[in-house]
Every structure is written in structure tokens, then in C-alpha cells.
Amino acid sequence: MTPDHTSSPRRRNRRLAALGTAAAMTAATALAGVLLATTEASAGTLTGTFYRDPTTAVNQWLAANPNDSRASLIGQRIGSQPAARWFAYYEPSTIQSQVTSYVNAANSANQIPVLVPYMLPNRDCGGASAGGAPTISAYRTWVDSFAAGLGSRTAVVILEPDSLALQTCLSSTEKAERNSALSYAVTRFKQVNPSVKVYLDAGHSAWNSPADTASRLQAAGVANAAGFYSNASNYRWTADEVAFGRNVISALGNSNLRQVVDTSRNGKGPLGSEWCDPAGRGTGQAPTTNTGESSVDAYVWIKPPGEADGCAAAAGQFVPDLAYSLALNGIVTSPPPSASASPSPSRSPSASPSASPSSSPSGQPGGACSVSYRVDSQWGNGFVATVTITNRGPALSSWTVTWTFPGNQTITNAWNATVTASGANVTARNVAHNGNLPTNGTTSFGFQGSYSGSNTSPAVFKLNNVTCS
Structure with missing residues (x-):
């Protein structure tokens, strides 16, 4: 099978962080939603659990380092969770087969694949994640091949991170070309697979204003999409993103649109404006369609936790210490800490109620x-x-x-x-x-x-x- 590559360059030249991993896709079927609550949505328009890819960088590291002292916690809190698959290397002859392999594996597990096409020309404004297709015409051809691999079942497409929030390097003509290309991708994906859910880039709550964001989304054809995503590879609080998203929807004047939030590293919120491997951050809400928010289709892990932004290591490189720190400080605490605990039916796995509060550990002294x-x-x-x-x-x-x-x-x-x-x-x-x-x-x-x-x-x-x- 042809190897499938994800993003290795850093995605962020401004406030958002980077993402990337290279993983060989196998035909293996993933573990069926290990430790994920939620098989039905309680809000938004998505139903189901997201696909956990066994070939991600973190799972490859776990398989190669089972005796590492960090492995247990990383496996429990990161490796057990699904994260998006990035398609960021320009390989026009194999992109259809790459997408097909990934989507088929998710379908076999009866789960929802989350795909990130990252191939627009002049991406990241020539910054650390520079690259993409050589021309807009080449991009459209690549989109056609990508679409052909999407199958017929539900899939989530996180379309072109930074494509709308970061446009400072583009002329008015280039902006118009980019908007047209994004609109083309939305339409093409929907034509090939009417069940696909496509979301456009909305930056995050501390970047562009809701009104400005809405204007950019409108120009890129969001009316034909499922909605937009925010906080990709960043650390903003989920509550701030949800509020931001509501304001964007209000500015768009289209209540049919929904939001997706990247919660992969926002469990402790941001560290000021630092975007490049900030210290002390933690994984956030586990990926789920059970958001409890009528305007939010899903919380997803767009940025796989543990992959560097370019400061702790080369952008996209899996760093065990980063993953361990994120796991240690994170919200996700699955699997439950004791055999008697079971996943909560609410937002993410947690310890189930005990029969009664336990007394303090025997022999431990008390004090003021x-x-x-x-x-x-x-x-x-x-x-x-x-x-x-x-x-x-x-x-x-x-x-x-x-x-x-x-x-x-x-x-x-x-x-x-x-x-x-x-x-x-x-x-x-x-x-x-x-x-x-x-x-x-x-x-x-x-x-x-x-x-x-x-x-x-x-x-x-x-x-x-x-x-x-």
C-alpha cells in the first residue's frame, strides 16, 4: 500500500501552532472507539464516534517503546483517543489511494474519519509551513483526486487550516483565487459524497473579530458547507471558542451552520499569546459529537498532542516529553483509574460515582x-x-x-x-x-x-x- 503522509512542517506563523506526522497507513482495523463515550450526538448535526487511527505517530512510538516510563500515561490519555489525519504532501498521483485507505479503515471500524486537506498554494504565507500545490489549477486537480477517495459514508473534512484567518500575504486577486478554490473544494466534496461534512477555517477567538471572520467565511462559500472550525492547533478555552462561534454564526445570519472546536491542547487554556510549544499545557475535551451545545457539531483533536510546533523540536516531530506533559496536565483521564469506574455518559470519560466518599488514607496525619x-x-x-x-x-x-x-x-x-x-x-x-x-x-x-x-x-x-x- 502506498504510504500516506501527514503534515510535517509547522502550520503556524502567527498565533496558532503547528501540526504534523508521517505515518504509513495500514489496512488494519482500529480499536472500536476505545474509551470514548458517545455513540449518538446530543447536539449539532453529527452522530457517532471518531476514528482512532492505530498508525499515528503517538501509537507508533507506543508500540516501539512499551517499557518507557512515560508510555502508560501517554497511551491512556492520548494514544487511546482519535485525532485527525493530515494530507499535506503534494503527491497528486497517490492522494486518492491515501484518502481511500484511511476512509475505508474508519468505515470498517464503523467510525467517522476526520481528514485535513492542507495543500493550498502559498499556505502559511510562505512561513514555517510553506508549501502546497504549485498553482490554483493544480490544487483543483488535487481536490478532485482527494474527493474521489471520500467514499459514501459520513466523513469530516477540516478544510485548509489558516486559509482564511491568515491572508496578510495575499493580494486582492490571490484572495479571490483562494476563495474560489475553497468554494470549489466544498462543492466538489459534497458532489462526490453528499454525507461529507466540510468545515472552513475560522482562526480562533483571539485572532480576527467575529464580523471579520464571518466576512471571510462568506466569501469562501461557507453557506454550502456544514460550517467552520476554530482553535486549530491552539490553546484557547473551549468556552471562549463556543462563544466566538455563536457570534460568527450570528454575523453570518445563517443558523444552519455549525462549529467544530479543536480541543486537543486547550485543557489548561493558553499561556498568554505563546503559540509555539508553550509549557504546562494539557489535553482538552476528548473528541466527541456529544457537545451539549446546539451550535457545535463536535470537539475534535485536529492537532495530535505530542507533535511539536517547531520550538521543542522540528515541527511535526513527535516528542514523548511533550506528550507526557500534555497528558499529565490534561482533562482526559481515560481509562478510568480503577476497575470499578466506568465512562461517564457526558462529555468525556471520567471516574464514575463511588458508593460513598472514602475516608482519608489510613495512617496519614491530619492538620490545619x-x-x-x-x-x-x-x-x-x-x-x-x-x-x-x-x-x-x-x-x-x-x-x-x-x-x-x-x-x-x-x-x-x-x-x-x-x-x-x-x-x-x-x-x-x-x-x-x-x-x-x-x-x-x-x-x-x-x-x-x-x-x-x-x-x-x-x-x-x-x-x-x-x-x-
Whole structure:
């Protein structure tokens, strides 16, 4: 089978980050949606689970390094999740077979393939991801071949990242040619496969304004597409992207359009305006069509976590340390931390409620403590919160924090702690890397949740059964 290549150059010359991997596509059938909740959509227009490709860079590394100390966590939290496949090398004679192989593998697994055509001339304005087809005419021919491989079942196409948000290098004539080429691609894909869902580039919430973004989308034929995507290879909070998307839809005046959000690395939000391998970021919401947002078709991982932006390593190169850091700090905590836990039916896998809050670990001393609880972001019926613990008593080798929600709140996933619940009662336990808490030591963990009515903060916290101030 002809090798299928994905993007190796960095995609971002401005605020967005890079993406890329080269992987040989095999005819192997993927594991059928390991650890993904959601087989039916609760919002938007998509139904189903996304395809987990066993030949991605992260899964190739995992197969080659099973005894690496980082492998278990990377495999659990990144390798188990589906990510988009990029088509970024100009290989006109083989692109149809590459697409066909990938789509057929997804169809065999009864899952949705996510494809990223990245071949426009003058992409990235000649920056780090320069390349693409030599001419607009050649691009249209490449699009025809790409379309011929899409099959007849549902597929998601993330069309040409940066093509609309980044146009500073284009003349008015070149913009018109690009818009025409994008519109042609949307139409051609739909002609060949009416079930395909094509989304156009909307940048992200901290780039162009909603009105400007809507104008660019309109010029590129978004009215004939399923909608647009945002946050590709960036770190912006999901809540900010959803709000941005609603404003773009409003500016477009077309309520039939939907949004897709890249959540691959936004679990801890951005680090200022840094886009190139910023430290301390984490994986975000697991890919799903179950978004709970009527304007959002899906959360997807457009940028495979662990592939460098060009600062930690060459753009597109898989870096185990990057993947480990993203996994360690991320929202996705699958598989569940214990055999008794099961995936939550909500936004992403999380620990299932326990029968009752557990007592503190035996033999662990208690002491004075303080706990701060902060809601970092809130939208619709969802929110993200951070809990910070300060131990004022004797040093601890493990810890348990408990509280009771005063409202109708539910935790859907957590990071840097194992969190379970029984009704309104919540128990958070340390994970392996943050169990030691010395006197006057501080640690924190976060979680994503949902609520109805008032999202009132808890008033009383206990650390190892000792009430904290």
C-alpha cells in the first residue's frame, strides 16, 4: 500500500501552532472507539464516534517503546483517543489511494474519519509551513483526486487550516483565487459524497473579530458547507471558542451552520499569546459529537498532542516529553483509574460515582489546612474549576479532599486528581505525581463539570478528614 503522509512542517506563523506526522497507513482495523463515550450526538448535526487511527505517530512510538516510563500515561490519555489525519504532501498521483485507505479503515471500524486537506498554494504565507500545490489549477486537480477517495459514508473534512484567518500575504486577486478554490473544494466534496461534512477555517477567538471572520467565511462559500472550525492547533478555552462561534454564526445570519472546536491542547487554556510549544499545557475535551451545545457539531483533536510546533523540536516531530506533559496536565483521564469506574455518559470519560466518599488514607496525619476553590470559566450549563490545597500540618504522603456541592453540580472529568462523587458529595484523591504534600506545601487540581440552576461554590472542605479554613 502506498504510504500516506501527514503534515510535517509547522502550520503556524502567527498565533496558532503547528501540526504534523508521517505515518504509513495500514489496512488494519482500529480499536472500536476505545474509551470514548458517545455513540449518538446530543447536539449539532453529527452522530457517532471518531476514528482512532492505530498508525499515528503517538501509537507508533507506543508500540516501539512499551517499557518507557512515560508510555502508560501517554497511551491512556492520548494514544487511546482519535485525532485527525493530515494530507499535506503534494503527491497528486497517490492522494486518492491515501484518502481511500484511511476512509475505508474508519468505515470498517464503523467510525467517522476526520481528514485535513492542507495543500493550498502559498499556505502559511510562505512561513514555517510553506508549501502546497504549485498553482490554483493544480490544487483543483488535487481536490478532485482527494474527493474521489471520500467514499459514501459520513466523513469530516477540516478544510485548509489558516486559509482564511491568515491572508496578510495575499493580494486582492490571490484572495479571490483562494476563495474560489475553497468554494470549489466544498462543492466538489459534497458532489462526490453528499454525507461529507466540510468545515472552513475560522482562526480562533483571539485572532480576527467575529464580523471579520464571518466576512471571510462568506466569501469562501461557507453557506454550502456544514460550517467552520476554530482553535486549530491552539490553546484557547473551549468556552471562549463556543462563544466566538455563536457570534460568527450570528454575523453570518445563517443558523444552519455549525462549529467544530479543536480541543486537543486547550485543557489548561493558553499561556498568554505563546503559540509555539508553550509549557504546562494539557489535553482538552476528548473528541466527541456529544457537545451539549446546539451550535457545535463536535470537539475534535485536529492537532495530535505530542507533535511539536517547531520550538521543542522540528515541527511535526513527535516528542514523548511533550506528550507526557500534555497528558499529565490534561482533562482526559481515560481509562478510568480503577476497575470499578466506568465512562461517564457526558462529555468525556471520567471516574464514575463511588458508593460513598472514602475516608482519608489510613495512617496519614491530619492538620490545619486551607483550600481555595475557583471557577475559571463558565458557559451555558458547564464550567471549569481549580481547587488549590495548602497543608498547614504535618507532611503528607497522600491526601484526600472532600466537599459537598450546594447546587446541582456534576463533575464530568478531572486532572491532577482522581475525583469521584456520590450525589452532591465529592472526593478527590492525589494521583501518583502529587501525593507528597509537605508542611506549608501547596498543590492544585482541576475539573470540568456541569450544573443546572445556580453554580454556587462549596463552603466547607476537608483534607484527610480535617476541616480546612
